[in-house]
Amino acid sequence: MSDIPTLPVTFRPGRTRAILLTAGVAILVVLSGIAMLLEFTPGERVSFIVTGALIFWALAQLARVKVVADESGVTVVNIAGKRHLDWAEIVQVNLRPGDPWVFLNLSDGTSLPALGIQPGVAKQRAIADAGALRALAEAHAATRQGQDQR
Template identity: 80%
Template sequence: MSEQTPLPALPALPVTFRPGRTRAILLTAGITIFVVISGVALLLEQLGPGERLSFILTGGLIFWVLALLARVKVVAEESGVTVVNIAGKRHLEWAEILQVNLRPGDPWVFLNLSDGTSLPALGIQPGVAKQRAIADARTLRALAEARAIHDPGQDRG
């Protein structure tokens, strides 16, 4: 067995990765849009109750969509990694994660899995905070490598 470079210091688990600035922007925009549209609905005297309600529901729908976009995260725990994307949530055992990728130009991290598929992990995305995303991807990669090495269930051929 060849010597490997030492892994960086790993954070205590559980650790949650999420695009903080993007999340703040989306939620702030959602609240602002909802308040403005609802305010317009209430201030326009020529609107009937049904029209006002449709304005308010439209503002609520826009907020809901932006909140879905803001909920993305990756949670690393002792048992594995939970990836929460826009429309779904998936828990992976550490042994299922073969590689953590964030290549130049990628919109977010991709996890290469043992079943031959790749799972996007939108919780780590370089959009607004590129250096933070790179650091988070490196940390998740180090955690996955450390857990794969120390996973007693894996074959050690």
């Protein structure tokens, strides 16, 4: 069993986040520079800058993914939304070979992707983070079973 981290703990793909934000800033700077250096009409300049800003915003949305575990449960922040789960709702934490990110099997029979733990750029880190989240979920399940038996 993996070492259980101290709560609260935040899991996020650090390298992927750095790459996305750096690329977003670079694109915004390059498009803004092109808009200012070339002879464009004011409307064309604005469209270049707005395009750069939109690309930066889209990459920032991809970079905001995370999984936050605390005493009350787990909050999963994905690209399009955020969801808080009580520990009792998490049945299993899965990161199988070939999976793009962790999947949380829930007590209602559904599965929730947790994009904050993804093996893309840092595979070993993702495996360790998935193990830590699994250990936390199992520890809370054991605590819950112990309380139910009283």
